[in-house]
Amino acid sequence: MTMGLMQDGPLLISTLIEHASRFHKDAEIVSRTCEGPVHRCTYGDISRRAKQVANALAELGVRPGDRVATLAWNGYRHMELYYGVSGSGAVLHTINPRLFPEQIEYIANHAEDQFLFFDLTFVPLIEKLAPLMKTVKGFVLMTDRSHMPECAIPGLLCYEELVGRQSSEYEWPVFDENTASSLCYTSGTTGNPKGVLYSHRSSVLHSFSACSADVLGLGAKDSALLIVPMFHVNAWGMPYAGAMCGARLVMPGPALDGKSVYELMRDEKVTLALGVPTVWLMLFQHVDANRLVPRDDLCVERVVIGGSAAPRAMCEKFETQFGAFVVHAWGMTEMSPLGTVCNLLPKHKDYSLDQRLNLQVKQGRAIYGVDMKITDDEGNRLPHDGKAFGHLMVRGPWVTKGYLKGEGGEILDAEGFFDTGDVATIDPDGYMQITDRAKDVIKSGGEWISSIDLENAAVGHPAVAEAAVIGVAHAKWQERPLLIVVRKSGQELTREEMLGFLDGKVARWWLPEDVVFVDDLPHTATGKLQKMKLRELFRDYRFPEN
Numbered sequence: 001m002t003m004g005l006m007q008d009g010p011l012l013i014s015t016l017i018e019h020a021s022r023f024h025k026d027a028e029i030v031s032r033t034c035e036g037p038v039h040r041c042t043y044g045d046i047s048r049r050a051k052q053v054a055n056a057l058a059e060l061g062v063r064p065g066d067r068v069a070t071l072a073w074n075g076y077r078h079m080e081l082y083y084g085v086s087g088s089g090a091v092l093h094t095i096n097p098r099l100f101p102e103q104i105e106y107i108a109n110h111a112e113d114q115f116l117f118f119d120l121t122f123v124p125l126i127e128k129l130a131p132l133m134k135t136v137k138g139f140v141l142m143t144d145r146s147h148m149p150e151c152a153i154p155g156l157l158c159y160e161e162l163v164g165r166q167s168s169e170y171e172w173p174v175f176d177e178n179t180a181s182s183l184c185y186t187s188g189t190t191g192n193p194k195g196v197l198y199s200h201r202s203s204v205l206h207s208f209s210a211c212s213a214d215v216l217g218l219g220a221k222d223s224a225l226l227i228v229p230m231f232h233v234n235a236w237g238m239p240y241a242g243a244m245c246g247a248r249l250v251m252p253g254p255a256l257d258g259k260s261v262y263e264l265m266r267d268e269k270v271t272l273a274l275g276v277p278t279v280w281l282m283l284f285q286h287v288d289a290n291r292l293v294p295r296d297d298l299c300v301e302r303v304v305i306g307g308s309a310a311p312r313a314m315c316e317k318f319e320t321q322f323g324a325f326v327v328h329a330w331g332m333t334e335m336s337p338l339g340t341v342c343n344l345l346p347k348h349k350d351y352s353l354d355q356r357l358n359l360q361v362k363q364g365r366a367i368y369g370v371d372m373k374i375t376d377d378e379g380n381r382l383p384h385d386g387k388a389f390g391h392l393m394v395r396g397p398w399v400t401k402g403y404l405k406g407e408g409g410e411i412l413d414a415e416g417f418f419d420t421g422d423v424a425t426i427d428p429d430g431y432m433q434i435t436d437r438a439k440d441v442i443k444s445g446g447e448w449i450s451s452i453d454l455e456n457a458a459v460g461h462p463a464v465a466e467a468a469v470i471g472v473a474h475a476k477w478q479e480r481p482l483l484i485v486v487r488k489s490g491q492e493l494t495r496e497e498m499l500g501f502l503d504g505k506v507a508r509w510w511l512p513e514d515v516v517f518v519d520d521l522p523h524t525a526t527g528k529l530q531k532m533k534l535r536e537l538f539r540d541y542r543f544p545e546n
């Protein structure tokens with residue numbers, strides 16, 4: 001082999017902010033703050049203050065590899081910590097405040113966090129948790145002196161005092177690009193949350209991908225609204241990708257209600273917005289209730305939706321009322337998170353809106369860097385015919401190879417693929433579509449029924465507010481689908497009407513065996529349907545003919 005004659009240099013997160021501070025130094029970071037006002041600064045400012053953060057960490061005695069945790073919304077101070085902590089060689093542990101307090105306590109201890117930086121919102125929570133966080137040596141409230149509350153957190157430090165007194169002279173250390181940079185725990189729907197440890201290299205490579213045209217196409221021309229939280233897989237990598245390309249970033253702070261989001265989109269001339277379906281539903285409610293005309297008020301061009309499936313009606317509303325194209329994306333904490341993105345091919349140019357929406361509900365095509373296969377229960381590859389569905393497996397340089405401290409044991413198959421726990425089809429053009437979570441798929445007479453497809457079909461009925469489908473034991477077929485429905489308030493709907501509505505919309509043998517009506521459905525801390533809880537609730541349920 002002959003080696004290439006190209007220069008080498010580690011792909012470090014500090015190089016992103018260095019680049020932004022030189023070549024995009026005036027591009028803005030706009031943040032709605034916990035204190036109230038909208039704050040404006042630039043990449044130049046973030047770079048300077050991240051260096052002050054790095055000096056502050058040195059003063060606190062933080063060493064390379066130490067975990068420094070945050071419990072914070074999207075905002076400029078959080079961004080300073082993204083760069084200051086990781087850039088100095090420590091590991092940024094972004095904690096999801098929506099987890100249950102016992103889970104937060106568990107992961108802070110499991111990660112052995114040394115310091116915790118947190119927003120004003122979380123003062124009452126930390127008052128309770130501080131004595132239980134065994135390894136945390138100090139707590140830093142991310143505000144200025146005038147907002148420091150009277151509270152029961154011993155030795156509480158003030159961010160602006162701690163950081164403000166530091167020099168902004170700091171030389172970013174250079175080290176191996178495979179060094180750990182940040183840590184994020186999975187939400188732990190089964191068992192304890194598990195830690196996913198990203199590296200500098202994986203984060204920088206993921207940023208290149210996020211900026212490329214057929215992925216999210218983030219660029220200096222964009223004003224990007226990060227509704228997706230910075231404690232949720234590093235806000236889908238946007239704080240890093242933003243610095244790489246110099247995109248203007250707009251951070252909503254704690255205000256995620258429809259009105260606040262709409263006003264931020266309008267006032268900050270947002271061109272690209274990223275978030276999970278739930279926040280967009282709140283935005284739609286605000287638009288409808290106030291008869292707003294988003295097309296006239298806003299200049300949003302693309303809306304990235306991920307975290308759970310983007311419903312067809314949502315893609316349609318963004319297209320027709322906002323003039324925005326929905327970029328449907330799929331991924332997970334273990335994948336940094338980007339895996340597939342639903343963008344169009346030349347052959348889709350002449351598609352009608354209807355045809356295009358049918359495509360856009362798919363989660364999209366594998367992006368460079370992510371290899372993907374679907375397999376049966378025995379691990380055999382299944383065809384990419386858009387029909388066969390199987391376990392979705394992935395591998396690549398921003399996919400995890402193991403959880404922190406070896407939790408969960410060996411997680412890759414013989415070919416190095418990670419089992420996502422999702423069940424999917426892949427069509428001949430490479431478009432992947434999630435049909436279920438592996439543990440939710442209904443196994444009926446040796447065939448699989450997608451609970452998600454049934455739920456989507458059921459919510460198409462105008463009287464249905466929410467629907468869930470679980471598999472229930474059946475003497476003959478092993479398992480059959482049970483449809484659980486929440487009616488819209490004041491609406492009538494019978495079992496027979498519901499089944500009649502589904503007839504013809506799904507394969508005959510997929511039709512639910514029974515329909516039951518409930519007042520509400522259980523959800524996880526991140527708003528996903530809690531199927532495990534539902535299965536528990538319906539443990540003693542028996543089908544009528546059984």
Ligand code: ADP
Nearest residue numbers: 233306307308309329330331332333363422434
């Ligand atoms: P995130 O919610 O940020 O994607 P998690 O790791 O909490 O990260 O959850 C990952 C899971 O969420 C995936 O395995 C998949 O089941 C689901 N998911 C993510 N994106 C989509 C999507 N576009 N459509 C359907 N399910 C999705």
